[in-house]
Amino acid sequence: MSKYFSIEEVAKHTAAEDCWVIIHGGVYDLTPFLSEHPGGKKILLKHAGIDATEKFDAFHNASVLSKLGAQYLIGKVGGSQEEEGSSVETDEVEDVNPLVVGKPFGDMVPYSDPMWYQDWYSPYYKDSHRAVRKAVREFVDKEITPFCYEWDEAKQLPRELYYKAAKAGILAGCCAAVSDPATMIPYGMPGGVPYEEFDAFHRLIVMDELSRCASGGVTWGLIGGLGIGIGPIIHFASKELQALVVPDCLSGKKRICLAITEPTGGSDVANLQTEAKDMGDYFLVNGEKKWITNGGGRLLSFYGYVVFADFFSVAVRTGKPGFGGISFLLIERNMPGVTTRQMNCSGVWASGTAYVTFEDVKVPKSHVIGKVDKGFKYIMENFNPERIGCVIQANRFARVCIEEAITYGNKRETFGKKLIDHPVIRNKLANMIRKVEATHAWLEALVYQSTHMDPSIQAIRLGGPIALCKAQASRTFEYCAREAAQIFGGLSYTRGGQGEKVERLYREVRAYAIPGGSEEIMLDLGVRQSIKVGQFMGAKM
Numbered sequence: 342m343s344k345y346f347s348i349e350e351v352a353k354h355t356a357a358e359d360c361w362v363i364i365h366g367g368v369y370d371l372t373p374f375l376s377e378h379p380g381g382k383k384i385l386l387k388h389a390g391i392d393a394t395e396k397f398d399a400f401h402n403a404s405v406l407s408k409l410g411a412q413y414l415i416g417k418v419g420g421s422q423e424e425e426g427s428s429v430e431t432d433e434v435e436d437v438n439p440l441v442v443g444k445p446f447g448d449m450v451p452y453s454d455p456m457w458y459q460d461w462y463s464p465y466y467k468d469s470h471r472a473v474r475k476a477v478r479e480f481v482d483k484e485i486t487p488f489c490y491e492w493d494e495a496k497q498l499p500r501e502l503y504y505k506a507a508k509a510g511i512l513a514g515c516c517a518a519v520s521d522p523a524t525m526i527p528y529g530m531p532g533g534v535p536y537e538e539f540d541a542f543h544r545l546i547v548m549d550e551l552s553r554c555a556s557g558g559v560t561w562g563l564i565g566g567l568g569i570g571i572g573p574i575i576h577f578a579s580k581e582l583q584a585l586v587v588p589d590c591l592s593g594k595k596r597i598c599l600a601i602t603e604p605t606g607g608s609d610v611a612n613l614q615t616e617a618k619d620m621g622d623y624f625l626v627n628g629e630k631k632w633i634t635n636g637g638g639r640l641l642s643f644y645g646y647v648v649f650a651d652f653f654s655v656a657v658r659t660g661k662p663g664f665g666g667i668s669f670l671l672i673e674r675n676m677p678g679v680t681t682r683q684m685n686c687s688g689v690w691a692s693g694t695a696y697v698t699f700e701d702v703k704v705p706k707s708h709v710i711g712k713v714d715k716g717f718k719y720i721m722e723n724f725n726p727e728r729i730g731c732v733i734q735a736n737r738f739a740r741v742c743i744e745e746a747i748t749y750g751n752k753r754e755t756f757g758k759k760l761i762d763h764p765v766i767r768n769k770l771a772n773m774i775r776k777v778e779a780t781h782a783w784l785e786a787l788v789y790q791s792t793h794m795d796p797s798i799q800a801i802r803l804g805g806p807i808a809l810c811k812a813q814a815s816r817t818f819e820y821c822a823r824e825a826a827q828i829f830g831g832l833s834y835t836r837g838g839q840g841e842k843v844e845r846l847y848r849e850v851r852a853y854a855i856p857g858g859s860e861e862i863m864l865d866l867g868v869r870q871s872i873k874v875g876q877f878m879g880a881k882m
């Protein structure tokens with residue numbers, strides 16, 4: 342049971358050897374913290390014995406209080422009759438806000454969530470989508486967001502996180518649908534939605550909500566390698582390979598990554614060099630892969646951190662030069678000749694971006710994914726879901742920039758008024774908002790197509806617009822990260838603290854603008870493919 346103190350009682354504790362403050366109704370004894378406080382001792386003493394909530398909010402993230410402050414909390418302000426749960430019932434009629442048209446969800450900071458969260462109507466979502474939204478938000482708020490800073494600094498994710506995310510249905514919720522859920526899917530889906538009803542919009546929500554943690558390193562680390570690496574297995578591999586990989590990866594026990602890019606080429610997939618020589622019973626694989634998400638990390642198993650991928654879905658050259666000689670192999674980390682080294686990147690630190698070498702790795706023929714020399718087709722079919730994933734993440738990160746900037750702009754004062762009251766700041770926000778909302782509307786329209794269009798023609802019909810939408814999303818993200826960083830000023834130039842999310846996102850932009858098809862390739866492909874489709878459909882051009 343909480344201890345209660347009157348305001349008069351708190352006011353007696355104002356000395357360096359006895360310093361209490363009130364923050365959000367809690368009474369904190371900050372005496373042992375005075376010399377540790379990053380903001381200095383003097384400012385705490387200046388506010389000793391009084392309610393410092395407003396000043397506290399001006400200088401800190403909310404998580405500072407729950408994580409660091411909790412150890413100094415000694416009670417609450419007020420009398421025991423004000424304890425929680427003792428509310429008095431009245432006959433008063435609930436005050437209904439006449440502006441509300443639907444059911445709002447979330448903090449309601451304008452544009453900090455998609456329109457349908459903020460009580461607007463939408464043709465796309467029903468109650469099962471709302472259930473997924475609620476379940477994933479609760480999980481991310483509790484299990485992920487408060488820890489992103491330390492995981493990012495550690496450049497690793499704790500093993501436990503994969504198990505928890507698997508049990509919450511998040512890992513399965515970020516992967517393509519499997520044909521045999523009874524044996525492949527270890528846990529229920531988020532919000533208790535039956536697997537067969539879990540559609541592309543449920544998947545959109547899972548990834549969007551996950552990205553609210555505002556760390557590309559954490560989202561890529563948790564579901565990046567999984568989402569793109571397991572696709573070829575689910576769609577093209579034998580039942581045996583599926584049984585080897587899918588249940589373990591979806592239960593959080595093991596990890597998988599997709600290894601296509603090489604030191605000598607990224608977007609130019611048709612020219613990849615890694616060789617798989619047919620030796621009769623097996624393929625002998627030699628080559629290097631670079632910038633492989635979840636490929637490897639430092640060995641920190643002592644702390645319970647993971648070493649990332651146990652499986653690699655690898656594009657190799659089995660045949661002639663060009664796209665006709667590419668195959669996909671499943672390579673396992675414990676096969677002799679596989680080495681990984683975590684790369685030093687400017688962003689997405691917790692995702693285990695790796696340089697992977699294959700030296701005389703003997704890969705049994707049973708580990709061929711799909712058919713020999715058909716790998717290029719599989720790579721192309723994997724691109725659409727990968728790029729949609731990039732759009733979802735990048736646009737939510739851009740949205741986080743809006744939310745952070747609005748919230749900060751509403752409390753920070755310059756030249757005698759709040760930042761948000763300066764037209765130049767509102768102009769920045771307006772441009773951020775229009776880009777994010779436009780991108781989200783396009784994203785939803787494309788996802789809707791994918792739920793109705795025959796999968797066999799999706800790579801062709803949706804490839805162009807999805808490529809353009811990816812470029813739209815990464816440019817929107819870049820724009821919003823920059824503008825939010827300007828609004829936060831110096832706080833976005835230091836790691837941690839109030840500008841933590843914006844600082845991190847600003848240096849993670851490139852991890853969305855380059856991989857999965859660089860902006861330049863996306864823009865060109867988007868137009869080229871649409872023109873071809875138009876010609877094929879008889880467009881009068």
Ligand code: HEM
Pocket residue numbers: 362364369371378379380381384385388393396397400401402405406409410413837838839
């Ligand atoms: C439970 C009580 C408190 C805790 C745990 C705490 C913790 C921290 C931490 C961790 C920082 C580093 C920046 C960040 O991570 O946000 C910080 C900075 C700061 N704190 Fe506190 N603080 C507390 C109370 C207060 C109060 C009551 C005030 C003022 C009335 C205050 C004023 C400041 C200032 C001015 C800074 C420097 C901000 C900057 O770097 O721009 N703190 N505090």
